[in-house]
Amino acid sequence: MAIKPPNLRESEVWKSIFRPGSIYRKGYKDTSRDRALATMNNVLWHLHPTKVKRHGLKLTYTFCLGGLSFFLFVLLTVTGIFLMFFYRPMADIGGAQAYTDMQTIRTSVFFGDLVRNLHRWGAHLMVLSVTLHMARVFYTGAYKPPREFNWVVGVVLLFLTLGLSFTGYLLPWDQLAIWAVTVGTSLAGYSPFIAKQANFLLLGGAIVSPNTLLRWYVLHVLALPFVLVLFLAVHFWRIRKDGGISGPL
Amino acid sequence: MTWEETNKDMGAYQQALDAQSSSGVDSRVAEGRARRAAVRAYRNEHPEEDAAHAAEARTAAPAGAAVPAAAAAAPAAAAAAGNGGAVAVAAAAPISAAVREAPLPTGNIPTPKKGAPDKHRLLAIVPPEGIQRVEREQGDRVHTWPHLLLEEFIAMAILFAGLLVFSSLINAPLRELANPNLTPNPSKAPWYFLGLQELLRYFHPMVAGIVIPTFILVGLAAVPYVDRNPSIKPGDRKVAITLFTILFMFGAVLTIIGSFFRGPGYNWIWPWTQGVFFEL
Numbered sequence: 001m002a003i004k005p006p007n008l009r010e011s012e013v014w015k016s017i018f019r020p021g022s023i024y025r026k027g028y029k030d031t032s033r034d035r036a037l038a039t040m041n042n043v044l045w046h047l048h049p050t051k052v053k054r055h056g057l058k059l060t061y062t063f064c065l066g067g068l069s070f071f072l073f074v075l076l077t078v079t080g081i082f083l084m085f086f087y088r089p090m091a092d093i094g095g096a097q098a099y100t101d102m103q104t105i106r107t108s109v110f111f112g113d114l115v116r117n118l119h120r121w122g123a124h125l126m127v128l129s130v131t132l133h134m135a136r137v138f139y140t141g142a143y144k145p146p147r148e149f150n151w152v153v154g155v156v157l158l159f160l161t162l163g164l165s166f167t168g169y170l171l172p173w174d175q176l177a178i179w180a181v182t183v184g185t186s187l188a189g190y191s192p193f194i195a196k197q198a199n200f201l202l203l204g205g206a207i208v209s210p211n212t213l214l215r216w217y218v219l220h221v222l223a224l225p226f227v228l229v230l231f232l233a234v235h236f237w238r239i240r241k242d243g244g245i246s247g248p249l
Numbered sequence: 250m251t252w253e254e255t256n257k258d259m260g261a262y263q264q265a266l267d268a269q270s271s272s273g274v275d276s277r278v279a280e281g282r283a284r285r286a287a288v289r290a291y292r293n294e295h296p297e298e299d300a301a302h303a304a305e306a307r308t309a310a311p312a313g314a315a316v317p318a319a320a321a322a323a324p325a326a327a328a329a330a331g332n333g334g335a336v337a338v339a340a341a342a343p344i345s346a347a348v349r350e351a352p353l354p355t356g357n358i359p360t361p362k363k364g365a366p367d368k369h370r371l372l373a374i375v376p377p378e379g380i381q382r383v384e385r386e387q388g389d390r391v392h393t394w395p396h397l398l399l400e401e402f403i404a405m406a407i408l409f410a411g412l413l414v415f416s417s418l419i420n421a422p423l424r425e426l427a428n429p430n431l432t433p434n435p436s437k438a439p440w441y442f443l444g445l446q447e448l449l450r451y452f453h454p455m456v457a458g459i460v461i462p463t464f465i466l467v468g469l470a471a472v473p474y475v476d477r478n479p480s481i482k483p484g485d486r487k488v489a490i491t492l493f494t495i496l497f498m499f500g501a502v503l504t505i506i507g508s509f510f511r512g513p514g515y516n517w518i519w520p521w522t523q524g525v526f527f528e529l
Contacts, residue, residue: 023394032392035392035394035395036392038394039392039393039394039398045393045394045398048393048397048398049393050392050393050394051390051391051392051393052390052391052393052396052397053388053389053390054389054390054391055389056397057391057396057397057400059400064400064401064404067401067404067405068404068405068408071405071408071409072408075409075412091427096426096427099426099427102423103423106420106423113420114416114417116421117415117416117417117419117420117421118412118413118416120421120529121412121415121416121419121421121529122412124440124529125412127441134469135493135497138472138493139483139490139493140481141480141481141486142481143472143473143476144473144476144478144479144481145473145479147473148473148474151470151472151473152470152473155466155469155470156470158469159466162441165439165441166439166442169439172423173426173427174422174423174424174425174426174427175424175425175426175427175428175431175433176422176423176424176433176528177427178427178429179432179433179436179437180436180437180438180439182436183436183437183438183442183446184438184439184442187438187442187445187446187449187454187457187458187462188458188459188462207429208429209429246481247481249481249482249483
């Protein structure tokens with residue numbers, strides 16, 4: 001007597017999870033309609049319109065730089081959350097908890113070293129990819145009407161990316177971190193007007209100190225990512241509202 | 250104002266009706282288009298009446314704010330009447346809006362009539378000229394799934410694989426514990442600020458640290474508002490492309506110098522003889 005195995009893809013639970021048009025749903029056909037639904041009925045793919053200009057697929061037009069920057073941001077968020085479990089932003093005299101936590105991550109945490117490497121190298125790569133993305137957009141003239149405002153949003157995103165990278169640079173609390181940050185912040189410390197006060201506010205004192213570490217930690221893990229996500233949402237939304245990918249040249 | 254009362258050019262009406270009918274359009278649509286043509290032809294011949302109409306609207310308009318809009322719209326309507334239908338209709342609209350007085354909002358929620366069936370009826374009769382036809386060029390488009398999404402997935406996978414291999418092989422630096430009393434030599438900012446640090450060698454700190462970074466950020470944000478050249482063809486944008494490339498290369502060269510050609514005391518070195526003083 002043969003027992004017919006229940007078909008998982010026909011079950012009510014399966015059908016409730018995957019909306020019509022999902023490629024995982026039974027009955028997906030490679031038709032125009034289902035292809036459109038596959039994009040439209042997915043929360044993430046829905047960032048895209050259902051159809052895009054053919055020339056936008058050409059690798060040498062976009063080099064995928066914007067998409068890869070976004071991917072790096074997601075990767076940095078995931079690896080960053082992992083690192084947060086093992087890191088305390090404290091550096092009081094006598095016990096620099098931040099630094100010893102870094103050592104623990106490198107030596108005792110399962111995959112800790114790899115995740116930290118991914119986070120650090122990914123961060124440098126993101127600064128690079130965002131910069132190159134800006135250059136690509138310039139060379140294809142993609143900032144021209146109606147996309148002027150989205151270019152401005154992009155400049156803000158570049159600035160936020162630099163801010164995230166720079167605030168993260170301090171967190172290991174080693175010699176490299178505090179002196180790079182000391183030099184970096186002193187670059188902007190010569191203004192006759194408000195830079196002194198701004199620097200004081202940013203550093204939580206006259207020099208890079210444990211106060212700075214806590215401030216920059218909060219900026220790095222919460223404040224700046226929050227602002228960046230807001231601008232990212234506007235950036236993606238405007239791409240679609242402004243007519244999708246620019247060009248062709 | 251009913252159709253009978255409207256001033257119109259019946260010659261143009263007949264002409265348009267014949268033209269529409271012979272091209273095989275539905276008779277009701279043809280009639281509507283002919284009416285539109287008749288009214289337009291009349292307005293074209295008598296622009297002074299439009300102005301008078303606007304003046305009338307000016308006196309009749311109860312709200313002061315609506316007056317300039319109506320006055321401004323009248324000549325525009327007369328001028329645009331010959332060109333496109335949508336423009337003329339849109340421009341003429343404020344006139345009637347100024348004449349008609351909308352009731353003030355009461356804030357009361359309307360109650361349904363007794364015995365009324367519990368359903369909506371939405372029906373409107375719209376003249377053919379009231380329908381705006383949006384015709385967008387479909388262009389050469391492909392489905393996002395699978396074409397674009399597959400490409401993005403492959404790019405992402407390759408990047409992730411490369412980063413994973415790189416991270417497994419090369420450890421991120423972790424130096425000794427921070428010591429505020431021991432300045433390393435040289436002390437360098439993170440690499441993306443090394444161009445600015447390099448500028449500090451040549452300019453007053455005020456210029457290198459404040460003026461130039463501000464100029465770069467504000468200048469970048471202003472690019473689309475300064476460059477009003479509508480073309481995206483590289484051939485038409487020689488000045489813009491040259492300027493951007495020079496500035497970009499300038500930044501890149503400064504960053505590379507700051508990264509690899511500066512050693513102890515932030516003095517000039519050759520990386521192949523004195524070594525590299527650069528950390529990521």
